[in-house]
Amino acid sequence: MIVRPNQRRGFTLIEITVSSILLALLVVLMGKIWYGMLRPTSYMAARARLDEEAALAAAALARDLGGYYSDPAGRLGTQNLYKFVGRMQVSNKQLWLCYDAGNPPNGTADWTSPDIVIDYELDGTSLIRRNQSTNSTFVVAQYVQNLDFLNLGDRVQIQITFSYRGITQTYTVVARDP
Amino acid sequence: MMSTRFRCLRQGSTFLELLVAFMVLCIALTGLVPLVAMQSRQLARLERHFSPGTTRYLVPAANTWAQKLGAAAALQSTDPGLKPAPPVLEIVNGDLGYSETGSGWQDNPAGLQGYSRIHPAGNGSNSAQWTFTRMQPGWYTVLATWPSAINQANNAAYSIYDGTSTPTLRGSIVVDQTAPPNGVISQGQPWQSLGTFPIRSTTLNVILSDIPSGQVCADAIWLVPVRNTVTVNSFTRSLTDPTVSATVSVTVVTPQ
Numbered sequence: 001m002i003v004r005p006n007q008r009r010g011f012t013l014i015e016i017t018v019s020s021i022l023l024a025l026l027v028v029l030m031g032k033i034w035y036g037m038l039r040p041t042s043y044m045a046a047r048a049r050l051d052e053e054a055a056l057a058a059a060a061l062a063r064d065l066g067g068y069y070s071d072p073a074g075r076l077g078t079q080n081l082y083k084f085v086g087r088m089q090v091s092n093k094q095l096w097l098c099y100d101a102g103n104p105p106n107g108t109a110d111w112t113s114p115d116i117v118i119d120y121e122l123d124g125t126s127l128i129r130r131n132q133s134t135n136s137t138f139v140v141a142q143y144v145q146n147l148d149f150l151n152l153g154d155r156v157q158i159q160i161t162f163s164y165r166g167i168t169q170t171y172t173v174v175a176r177d178p
Numbered sequence: 179m180m181s182t183r184f185r186c187l188r189q190g191s192t193f194l195e196l197l198v199a200f201m202v203l204c205i206a207l208t209g210l211v212p213l214v215a216m217q218s219r220q221l222a223r224l225e226r227h228f229s230p231g232t233t234r235y236l237v238p239a240a241n242t243w244a245q246k247l248g249a250a251a252a253l254q255s256t257d258p259g260l261k262p263a264p265p266v267l268e269i270v271n272g273d274l275g276y277s278e279t280g281s282g283w284q285d286n287p288a289g290l291q292g293y294s295r296i297h298p299a300g301n302g303s304n305s306a307q308w309t310f311t312r313m314q315p316g317w318y319t320v321l322a323t324w325p326s327a328i329n330q331a332n333n334a335a336y337s338i339y340d341g342t343s344t345p346t347l348r349g350s351i352v353v354d355q356t357a358p359p360n361g362v363i364s365q366g367q368p369w370q371s372l373g374t375f376p377i378r379s380t381t382l383n384v385i386l387s388d389i390p391s392g393q394v395c396a397d398a399i400w401l402v403p404v405r406n407t408v409t410v411n412s413f414t415r416s417l418t419d420p421t422v423s424a425t426v427s428v429t430v431v432t433p434q
Contacts, residue, residue: 018193022200033207041210044217051224058228058236058253067238067245075247075413083246154261169230173253176261178238178245 046165053141053162054171060129060140061120061158067178069099069116071131078104082116084178085109087156089149094121095156122147127160146170228253247413247426265312270398271295275311278396280304282388286395288325290367294397299331300388306396310382317376317404320384321369323359324395330355331392336372341379348375355395364400374404407431 011019063070069082076082086098086109098109099116111117117132120140127141145168146161154177161170228234237258239249269275270291278295280303286296297304320338324330332354339345351372353359359370372384384399411427 015193019196022196026200026203033210038210041214041217044214044221048217048221048224050230051221051228054230055224055228058234059250062236062250062253065236065238066248066250067242068248070248070250072413076410078407078409079242079246171228171230172233173236174233174257175236175251176238176258178251 042165043167046167047169050143050162050164050167050169053143053164054160054169057127057141057160058171058173061173061175064097064118064120064129065175065178069101069118074099080105080107085115086111087177089151089156090119092149093147094119095149095158120147120149125163246410247424248415262312265314266310267401267403268398269308269310271306271396275309276396277307277309278305279307280388283396286325288327289395289397290323290365291398294325294395296330296393296395297388298393299390302387302389305385305387306394307386308384308399310384310399310401311380313377313380313382313401314403315378315380317374318382319374319402319404320372320382321359321361321400321402322353322372322384322398323367323369323400324353324355324397326356326358327393327395328356329393331389331394332356333389333391334386334394335389337385337387338372338375339383339385340375340377340381342381342383345383346378348377349373355392367398369400 065084067084068074069084074082080100081104082099082101083105084097085100085107086096088096088098088111090096096111097118098111099118100107100109101116102114109115113133115133119130119132121128121130122144123137125142125144126139127144127147128137129140130137141160141162143162143164144160145163146159148157148159150157150159152174156175156177158173158175159170160173161168163169232255235254235256235258236251237254238251239245241249266273266275271289271294272291280300282300282304283295283297283306286294288294295306297306320336322336324334333352334355335350335352337350338348340348349372353370353372359368361368361370363369375382382401386394386396388394407430409429409431411429412425413427414425416423416425
């Protein structure tokens with residue numbers, strides 16, 4: 001018996017038809033997956049990133065608006081030492097907080113040494129917290145588009161707009177003076 | 179014998195191969211579902227805490243020592259309202275916080291603000307009361323002032339109570355209202371100390387009742403908080419386990 005080597009090089013019509021149908025199905029499925037899962041996942045990840053940034057900014061503000069100088073030195077001394085004594089909104093773009101110091105503390109905001117001044121301001125797209133007394137800064141949030149401080153008497157309204165991967169979200173905090 | 183071997187030159191895939199590849203892709207995509215669920219849960223949790231488009235409020239701790247030792251302001255969704263006013267520490271007759279029971283109280287054109295209230299000798303069923311609310315628990319020196327008069331009782335009794343529902347008597351002090359108060363001068367008037375008392379609730383009541391031996395005069399009561407001078411020498415916190423512990427070293431100087 002003579003067996004001829006299989007020399008078929010192409011597909012049959014049925015194979016091409018089935019493959020085309022499967023390919024079309026795959027394209028549709030991929031599209032659905034993109035719109036139904038991957039894109040929302042990416043969107044949610046970006047939103048979660050903004051929420052985390054906002055939560056970190058709120059935590060930093062909560063510490064500094066808690067009533068005392070929030071660095072470790074603020075825990076020490078008498079009850080009047082390092083107490084929150086003043087707040088300023090410079091051009092509604094910077095928030096200055098003054099903590100009483102000196103020996104003894106004089107109970108008023110002097111905005112200069114020996115008092116300690118902490119300020120929040122925007123540096124590019126970063127929200128930074130600066131200790132004017134030690135001239136040290138740290139970045140509180142990275143994707144800030146806009147920052148506004150509004151004096152409401154014994155409160156201050158802080159509005160921070162974040163922007164990340166095409167998503168823009170605004171968070172508002174109203175802080176009551178200690 | 180003839181060879182049955184032959185070369186397979188087919189370049190494409192069989193239907194079975196495509197099907198298997200398709201199934202593998204589906205399984206891989208199924209693995210994304212937990213990721214999506216995790217992301218959405220994390221987002222929900224974050225936005226429950228602080229979501230865009232809503233206003234959150236930062237409210238400092240009520241206790242000053244808690245603030246001093248590092249309690250951050252609380253982030254909450256409800257408006258806490260205005261900052262509570264500090265407690266009133268001086269109540270003059272006629273002010274909010276002053277009240278009378280019984281009958282027979284009369285105006286007297288003398289006193290801290292030019293007037294006071296007097297009651298003739300009685301059986302003890304009529305009283306004047308000064309109620310201080312929103313107090314911080316602690317020690318207070320209670321001072322009283324009255325315009326003296328020769329026809330007033332020399333044994334008028336002020337009683338100091340702590341609390342409202344089941345008040346605790348902290349002391350009962352007898353003063354001579356025929357003579358001016360013996361003590362510090364404030365607002366142009368002499369004030370006599372009735373003593374220093376511990377207050378554990380947030381309400382302090384001072385009651386002056388009528389007595390059979392003579393007329394009593396109700397004018398004003400002034401509270402002076404007695405505070406220790408506390409200095410924090412060191413403060414360390416441990417965050418190594420779920421229980422946060424703090425060690426505080428303080429120096430306390432009690433008032434002399």
